[in-house]
Each structure stands twice: as C-alpha cells, then as structure tokens.
Amino acid sequence: MKIAIVGAGYVGLVTGAGLADFGHQVTAIDVDADRIAALQQGVVPIFEPGLDELLSRNMAAGRLVFTTSFGAAIAEADVVFLAVGTPSRRGDGHADLSYVYDATRKVAEHLDGFTVVATKSTVPVGTGDEVERILAEHRPDADVLVVSNPEFLREGAAIEDFKRPDRIVVGIEDERARAVMTEVYRPLYLNQAPLLFTNRRTAELTKYAANAFLAMKVSFINEMAELCERAGADVQEVARGIGLDRRIGSKFLHAGPGYGGSCFPKDTLALVRTAADHDVSLSLVEATIAANARQRFLMVDKIVGACGGDVSGKTIGLLGLTFKPNTDDIRDAPAIDIATMLMERGARVVAYDPQGMAAAALVVPGVVMAEHAYAPADNADALVLVTEWNEFRSLDLARVAGVMRHPVFVDLRNVYRREEMQRAGLRYMSVGRPDAEEPRP
Known part of the structure; x- marks a missing residue:
C-alpha cells in the first residue's frame, strides 16, 4: 500500500x-x-x-x-x-x-x-x-x-x-x-x-482512558509510598502483593517522583477538560493530577531533609534528567522540576543524563551539566537518583562515597538496597521503604 x-x-x-x-x-x-x-x-x-x-x-x-x-x-x-x-x-x-x-x-x-x-x-x-x-x-x-x-x-x-x-x-x-x-x-x-x-469516538476516548488509568496507578502507588514511610511498611512489597493479583497487574506500580513525558500530563489534563465540556466530573483523574504534582514537592522535601533541612549553598548531584530511561525527552520530567526547586532553595545542582542534557540545558540553564555518571557526586552534599538509566543501576558505590563531601544518597527510583549502600559508607534514603534513618512514629 x-x-x-x-x-x-x-x-x-x-x-x-x-x-x-x-x-x-x-x-x-x-x-x-x-x-x-x-x-x-x-x-x-x-x-x-x-x-x-x-x-x-x-x-x-x-x-x-x-x-x-x-x-x-x-x-x-x-x-x-x-x-x-x-x-x-x-x-x-x-x-x-x-x-x-x-x-x-x-x-x-x-x-x-x-x-x-x-x-x-x-x-x-x-x-x-x-x-x-x-x-x-x-x-x-x-x-x-x-x-x-x-x-x-x-x-x-x-x-x-x-x-x-x-x-x-x-x-x-x-x-x-x-x-x-x-x-x-x-x-x-x-x-x-x-x-x-x-466507532470513531470510542477509539478517540480509549486512548485518553488508557493513559489516565495508567497515570492513576502511578499516583496511587506514590500515595501508598508516603503511607508506607510513615507506617514502617515497604511499598515495593505492597506493590508486589497487589500486582500479583491478575485483576490489578504489576505494571506502573513503581513508587518514585511521579509520571512525566509527552503523554500522561497533557492527556490527563485534556481528558478532565473534555469531561467538563460534557458536564462530567472526573474526580479520580483530577486527584491523579493533583497527587502527581504534589509528589515532586515531596521528593524535594525528602532531598532537603536528607541534607539536614537546608540546601542553601550546598551541592546536589542529580542522576537523570529525562522523564524515563531510553529517551531524550525531558517534557514534564520530574527531574526538571526537582532541579528548579532545589536551585530556588539555594542549592547548586550538578546533573548527568546519557541523552537529555542538551535539551535540559535550555530549560534549566542554572544546572551544571556533568561529563559522566560519577561527576555529580564530586564534592556533593547529596547524590539523587532521579531517572533509572541502566548505567545508574550498578554504580561503584565506594567510588561514589569517596568523592562526596557528605555521603548521602537519595534513591527516588528504589534501585538500590540499604545494605549495599551502608557497606559503601553511604547514608541511604529511598521512597516508601523503611530505610530512612529517622525513627518511626
């Protein structure tokens, strides 16, 4: 044809x-x-x-x-x-x-x-x-x-x-x-x-419905992650426990800084607007959008808390700028908002991403772009893993700890285990798991 x-x-x-x-x-x-x-x-x-x-x-x-x-x-x-x-x-x-x-x-x-x-x-x-x-x-x-x-x-x-x-x-x-x-x-x-x-209208709506549903799963598990942190539970085990239910499935149940990219943010918002045009309130989708926006603030608070409550004058290293691995897309990427908020709080931000630095430099010009994955750790007060590129999954942790001013590692994708971080001499924080050093309530 x-x-x-x-x-x-x-x-x-x-x-x-x-x-x-x-x-x-x-x-x-x-x-x-x-x-x-x-x-x-x-x-x-x-x-x-x-x-x-x-x-x-x-x-x-x-x-x-x-x-x-x-x-x-x-x-x-x-x-x-x-x-x-x-x-x-x-x-x-x-x-x-x-x-x-x-x-x-x-x-x-x-x-x-x-x-x-x-x-x-x-x-x-x-x-x-x-x-x-x-x-x-x-x-x-x-x-x-x-x-x-x-x-x-x-x-x-x-x-x-x-x-x-x-x-x-x-x-x-x-x-x-x-x-x-x-x-x-x-x-x-x-x-x-x-x-x-x-029919044609059903097909059009199916696309938005699919993206909204997946976005809801992301926001749902992130809200569960906050509860897990406060209650002393492990969100990854919670996700596994519910994901093995074939009615739910394991995809998109990974706690982290929230969804981004070219689809979920704009499509959920457009779906809400379309529904409003038809006098329908999509309260679940509206809550999904709000929860995703809030998640980025929570991640910044986590990073600031790991640095003793103040990042002014401190150097924060970021691993990852794209909204997900294996793309150069930074549209609505959590890392961009996180970097912006950290700089607004007075931090110096150094970042590395295998594909996204050229695009990111245009929207967050204050971020220092590094040459390789270990450079953001150099003399840093905290290193934050934001995007789970494969090359960030097997870092030489002893090397990371050895070049940092303060050996603090904030893992927003739950890639690592607390035990291996501790063996390398790193203070470790993740999302929705009982591995923060703060005592449980």
Missing part, C-alpha cells in the same frame, strides 16, 4: 518506519525543512533505541522517503496518517488541535481518489467529526473516510510496541475503512495482535 504520514516527529517516525518495515511504501511529510533535510541525510532528531537502524534500512530499500511537499504523496496515498503534535493549549489545558486542523486542510488540497485519513495524534473525543467536516468543506468532491487509529507507544520501547502491540484500536464510521485498515496491519496477523474496531 502507499501510505503518507503527516508529521515526522516521534509518533510519525516510529509509525512510518514500522509501516515501511512491513513492506508498505511510506512517505513522511513535515513542514520543518531542516528536520526533513536532516532525515534525508540519515540524521534522526530524537533518541529512540533501534529507530536509526530501522529508518536507514527502509530508506536504503526505497520504502521510506521524507519530503516537505504534500502534493504527490497525498494524491497517491491509500491511507494518510495524521501524526502531528497536540500539546496542551496554553491557558486552559485543552488539547491544542490547530496542528491537526492545519494538516487536514493541507491534505484536503491534494486528495485524489478513494483515501482513508487516519488520525494517529492523540485527540479529544469528537475531533474526527471536525476533521471530516474540514475535509468536506474544502473538498466536497473527495471520496475520503476519516478513522481514528490512536498510538500506544512507550518511549524507549516504541519499536517493540509497534511491531508487537497489545492491541490496535481503529475507530470507523464506514465499513469500507475496515478493509483498508485491516490491510495496513495485515503483516501483524502472525503476531496475533488484536485488531479492535469500534
């Missing part, structure tokens, strides 16, 4: 490369000429494990090309995927759909023959109706169907998720679209990936 992808960002690149690897002929379109020029030279603008190799392989095979021109790519396409950004709209938290609608207008200009326009972008319920209206307004003669096909890609594991998905959700309003979308994903038949067809 001939497929056009509008938007060469994270979702567009992974989707385009994945579909090309299935054997489809894919053209990825973006209005950013510099980005397209870089991609044509094989330079990938984002870090995603395996993506550079997947792109280069399919570009070399002639199945994947990049362009700034909508013309021929849209006219020849059997399916056009809209994969542009939908950030939170400044001021009210609604999803900003201007990029989706602008892309729709450009697509409309070049439609030729029967075409399916599939929305990959995360959009509020009812967006497909407006996309359909715009297409009809600009091209009343076009034979075009609009479907919703939300992505469910985890940053850091997106290629695996695309090729071996838990499910593929497709919202349709016309049975002709079912045959087209079935053919798009036919190569996944051997993997037995469930292809779930719904």
Whole structure:
C-alpha cells in the first residue's frame, strides 16, 4: 500500500518506519525543512533505541522517503496518517488541535481518489467529526473516510510496541475503512495482535482512558509510598502483593517522583477538560493530577531533609534528567522540576543524563551539566537518583562515597538496597521503604 504520514516527529517516525518495515511504501511529510533535510541525510532528531537502524534500512530499500511537499504523496496515498503534535493549549489545558486542523486542510488540497485519513495524534473525543467536516468543506468532491487509529507507544520501547502491540484500536464510521485498515496491519496477523474496531469516538476516548488509568496507578502507588514511610511498611512489597493479583497487574506500580513525558500530563489534563465540556466530573483523574504534582514537592522535601533541612549553598548531584530511561525527552520530567526547586532553595545542582542534557540545558540553564555518571557526586552534599538509566543501576558505590563531601544518597527510583549502600559508607534514603534513618512514629 502507499501510505503518507503527516508529521515526522516521534509518533510519525516510529509509525512510518514500522509501516515501511512491513513492506508498505511510506512517505513522511513535515513542514520543518531542516528536520526533513536532516532525515534525508540519515540524521534522526530524537533518541529512540533501534529507530536509526530501522529508518536507514527502509530508506536504503526505497520504502521510506521524507519530503516537505504534500502534493504527490497525498494524491497517491491509500491511507494518510495524521501524526502531528497536540500539546496542551496554553491557558486552559485543552488539547491544542490547530496542528491537526492545519494538516487536514493541507491534505484536503491534494486528495485524489478513494483515501482513508487516519488520525494517529492523540485527540479529544469528537475531533474526527471536525476533521471530516474540514475535509468536506474544502473538498466536497473527495471520496475520503476519516478513522481514528490512536498510538500506544512507550518511549524507549516504541519499536517493540509497534511491531508487537497489545492491541490496535481503529475507530470507523464506514465499513469500507475496515478493509483498508485491516490491510495496513495485515503483516501483524502472525503476531496475533488484536485488531479492535469500534466507532470513531470510542477509539478517540480509549486512548485518553488508557493513559489516565495508567497515570492513576502511578499516583496511587506514590500515595501508598508516603503511607508506607510513615507506617514502617515497604511499598515495593505492597506493590508486589497487589500486582500479583491478575485483576490489578504489576505494571506502573513503581513508587518514585511521579509520571512525566509527552503523554500522561497533557492527556490527563485534556481528558478532565473534555469531561467538563460534557458536564462530567472526573474526580479520580483530577486527584491523579493533583497527587502527581504534589509528589515532586515531596521528593524535594525528602532531598532537603536528607541534607539536614537546608540546601542553601550546598551541592546536589542529580542522576537523570529525562522523564524515563531510553529517551531524550525531558517534557514534564520530574527531574526538571526537582532541579528548579532545589536551585530556588539555594542549592547548586550538578546533573548527568546519557541523552537529555542538551535539551535540559535550555530549560534549566542554572544546572551544571556533568561529563559522566560519577561527576555529580564530586564534592556533593547529596547524590539523587532521579531517572533509572541502566548505567545508574550498578554504580561503584565506594567510588561514589569517596568523592562526596557528605555521603548521602537519595534513591527516588528504589534501585538500590540499604545494605549495599551502608557497606559503601553511604547514608541511604529511598521512597516508601523503611530505610530512612529517622525513627518511626
């Protein structure tokens, strides 16, 4: 099949490369000429494990090309995927759909023959109706169907998720679209990936519901972590105890500084705003958002407490700046807020991240960016593990303790055990476990 992808960002690149690897002929379109020029030279603008190799392989095979021109790519396409950004709209938290609608207008200009326009972008319920209206307004003669096909890609594991998905959700309003979308994903038949067809609005809402539910699990276990600390329980054992229940599952039950990234923060907020537009109160989702915001303050308080109640004039080392490992994405990353709040309290912050320092330097210019994982510990009053990159999981703890001014290690991801920290001479604090030195109430 001939497929056009509008938007060469994270979702567009992974989707385009994945579909090309299935054997489809894919053209990825973006209005950013510099980005397209870089991609044509094989330079990938984002870090995603395996993506550079997947792109280069399919570009070399002639199945994947990049362009700034909508013309021929849209006219020849059997399916056009809209994969542009939908950030939170400044001021009210609604999803900003201007990029989706602008892309729709450009697509409309070049439609030729029967075409399916599939929305990959995360959009509020009812967006497909407006996309359909715009297409009809600009091209009343076009034979075009609009479907919703939300992505469910985890940053850091997106290629695996695309090729071996838990499910593929497709919202349709016309049975002709079912045959087209079935053919798009036919190569996944051997993997037995469930292809779930719904109506369009259901598909749109499914994406938001999934992200909100996962975000609730994160905030729930973080609230349990605070209770565990005060009651002398171990949140990791609590998480294991409830996660073994197949009705609950173990995923997203890891206590820490809270969720971040490009999806959960904006999608939970957009869902609440959409619900309000329909006179519905999503109190659980609202509480999730509030708990996640509060968690960052609690983590800063934990760090300050580990430093004797005051970080003014002290050096705090941070390990990790991205919102999760295996990505260069710092959007809504807990580490960024933590670094900012520590500096506001007078601390000097030194940080290292394998992929996120260039982006972080633009938003927290006061943070000193280090050259390697041990540099933030040098003469530090506390070292804080914020993002659980693999290279932070097996540090030479004796080396860490030996270069610190005060050997204090605050583990916000519960990567280490208290016993190994104590053997290395480090005072250790974690999240939701009875390993803080303060006495129990």
